Amino acid sequence: MEIILKIDEKxxxxxxxxxxxxxxxxxxxxxxxxxxxPKIITCVGDVASDLLxxxxxxxxIDNRTLRKPYERREVIEADVKLHAINPAGSIxxxxxxxxxxxxxxxxxxxxxxxxxxxxxxxxxxxxxPKNSLxxxxxxxxxxxxxxxxxxxxxxxxxxxxxxxxxNVLLGGSFTHFHAGHxxxxxxxxxxxxxxxxxxxxxEFTRKLKNYTFPCFEERVRKIENFLKDFGFEERYEIVELxxxxxxxxxxxxxxxxxxxxxxxxxxxxxxxRERKGMxxxxxxxxxxxxxxxxxxxxxxxxxxxxxxxxxxxxxxxW
Numbered sequence: 001m002e003i004i005l006k007i008d009e010k011x012x013x014x015x016x017x018x019x020x021x022x023x024x025x026x027x028x029x030x031x032x033x034x035x036x037x038p039k040i041i042t043c044v045g046d047v048a049s050d051l052l053x054x055x056x057x058x059x060x061i062d063n064r065t066l067r068k069p070y071e072r073r074e075v076i077e078a079d080v081k082l083h084a085i086n087p088a089g090s091i092x093x094x095x096x097x098x099x100x101x102x103x104x105x106x107x108x109x110x111x112x113x114x115x116x117x118x119x120x121x122x123x124x125x126x127x128x129p130k131n132s133l134x135x136x137x138x139x140x141x142x143x144x145x146x147x148x149x150x151x152x153x154x155x156x157x158x159x160x161x162x163x164x165x166x167n168v169l170l171g172g173s174f175t176h177f178h179a180g181h182x183x184x185x186x187x188x189x190x191x192x193x194x195x196x197x198x199x200x201x202x203e204f205t206r207k208l209k210n211y212t213f214p215c216f217e218e219r220v221r222k223i224e225n226f227l228k229d230f231g232f233e234e235r236y237e238i239v240e241l242x243x244x245x246x247x248x249x250x251x252x253x254x255x256x257x258x259x260x261x262x263x264x265x266x267x268x269x270x271x272x273r274e275r276k277g278m279x280x281x282x283x284x285x286x287x288x289x290x291x292x293x294x295x296x297x298x299x300x301x302x303x304x305x306x307x308x309x310x311x312x313x314x315x316x317x318w
Contacts, residue, residue, distance in 0.1 A: 001085060002093035005119065005160050012089070015119070016138075019155065023143045026051045029135065036147060039129050039229070042102065044121040044136040046070040048143060052135060058102040060120045062086075062113040066139075079107035079312070080292070088116040091123065091160070099123040100190075104182040104289060106310045121146075126156040127186060129229040150231055163193050165282065167254040171198030171239075171246055173205045173299070175213035177222040178309035180289040180297040185226065187286050188257045195236040196254075197223065198246040211303045216240065248281065249273050255282040 007015065023029040033041070033055060042058040043049040049059040050072065059078065063070050082102070086095035095113060099120055102109040113120070124134045128148040138144040146152060156162070170188045174181055188195045200208065202216050213219075220238055227236060239247055244265060248256065249272045258266055263285065270280040288296035291311030301307050308314055 003087075003090050004093050004096055005091040005122070007089050007119065007159070011159060015159075018138075018144060018146070020144045020146045022138060022141055023145060026143075029143055029145060030055075032145065033133065036131070036133070038133040038147070039131050041133045041135060042124045042128060044117060044124055044134065046072065047137045048135045049076060051143065056108070056135075058099075058109045058111070058124070060099060060102075060111040060113065060117050060124065062115060062117040064116075065137075076110060077108075078110035080105050080109040082109065082111045084111065084113055086113045086115040086117065086120065089119070091119050095120055096123045100127050100186055101183060101289065103127040103129070103186065104179040106179075107312065122156050122159060126153050126160075126162070126190070127230075128152070130231045162190050165192035165255040166194065167251055168192035168195045169198070169246075169248055169251065169254050169256040169281070170195060171200075171241055171248075173200040173208060173213070174219045174223060175205065175209055175211075176299040176302045176309060177219065177226070178297050178299065178302060179311055181223075182226060183289045184257060184259075184286055185223070186230075187284065189227075189230070189232055189235065191257065191284055192255055193235065195232075196239055196247060196251065197236050198239045198241040198248075199223070200241045204242050209299075211300075213299075245269060245272070249276065249278070253279055255284060257284050257286060259288050260285055 040057040041052060041055050043052055043056045044060045046061045046063060046065050049056060049061055059076065082098045084095040084098040086092050098111045100123060102111060121134055121136045125146055128134055130148055132148045134146040136144045168188045168191050170184060199220055205213060248269045256266060266281065266283050273280055291297045291307045297307065297311045302309055
């Protein structure tokens with residue numbers, strides 16, 4: 001299993017005293033919630049999740065507290081349930097991805113960890129939209145709370161190497177903006193500093209799709225609204241696509257984000273780049289986000305009315 005972080009003693013000490021607000025009682029933190037009106041609340045840990053059970057959108061639990069089984073008064077419920085393995089003192093790639101997915105769904109999400117969830121406050125903090133709360137227990141101190149802002153990702157990057165690529169390419173038609181698109185976007189922004197986001201023109205999209213779809217400007221607006229929530233305004237450039245290649249054979253050095261079904265298209269692009277004497281694109285393969293029925297979320301399924309843009313049964317349109 002891939003491990004992306006294994007903390008040492010120095011890191012453990014720093015994480016035991018994070019630069020966050022600390023509350024002693026549920027009443028204090030609820031007062032703070034009322035004051036700041038957070039966009040969403042993510043709770044890390046069983047105690048924190050129970051304290052704010054009617055307030056959180058995301059909860060990450062391991063069914064233990066102080067390394068002993070946690071006795072919960074009521075069954076914890078959520079619309080989307082995810083599972084991951086995460087040994088103590090570490091963050092696995094599987095657990096990181098599970099937490100990231102929480103921020104792609106509009107519905108409530110529960111991540112149940114086999115192992116230990118303590119360090120998963122880091123991906124929760126990294127992927128939280130601006131003006132949100134990440135709440136967690138601090139042993140012998142109380143309830144820790146980060147109110148996310150423009151510097152919260154910098155704290156996470158002290159422990160995990162992120163945004164390593166200078167340029168990232170991501171393209172699509174985005175005809176019905178859905179949770180799977182959000183997953184791709186968050187992956188692109190964690191991968192690189194600058195994201196070139198290709199969006200198919202109306203004319204090109206009509207060649208690809210046999211259903212009605214919003215115009216280019218409307219599709220771009222939905223993407224930009226999502227990116228604004230996360231504070232990514234200065235880190236992307238929209239490129240109108242009139243073919244399958246866009247600027248992928250023009251950017252000198254870049255990484256491309258694709259789903260597995262597009263690997264063949266990337267090979268074509270890299271062949272073109274080789275003929276031009278350019279360095280091949282680095283490739284990051286992203287598995288498609290699954291709907292509640294276990295099948296991939298797609299625009300086609302939304303149009304057919306099988307699912308909505310959150311992957312739940314029943315269609316929804318723009």
